[in-house]
């Protein structure tokens with residue numbers, strides 16, 4: 446019955462690989478569970494490529510992310526109403542694209 450023994454070894458090897466895969470999967474799942482969106486921090490000014498002057502006619506003062514008098518929802522630090530970053534938009538974050 447060498448075939449059965451060989452098959453048994455193959456089965457054990459396969460189960461070892463499956464167990465390793467499951468273990469790795471659990472490790473990934475644990476990392477995903479550790480993710481808490483509320484712990485996200487704002488972007489640094491450098492990461493956001495913030496500049497302290499307007500870009501053409503666009504400036505933080507007219508961006509919906511701007512919080513009067515000198516901060517931003519998504520970028521950390523002191524933000525000037527006359528500053529700008531590439532995330533500038535005129536659309537409200539609450540706008541879900543309901544326009545026709």
Ligand code: SF4
Nearest residue numbers: 505508511517530533
């Ligand atoms: S342009 Fe808008 S998103 Fe960018 S820093 Fe100014 S307020 Fe924030």
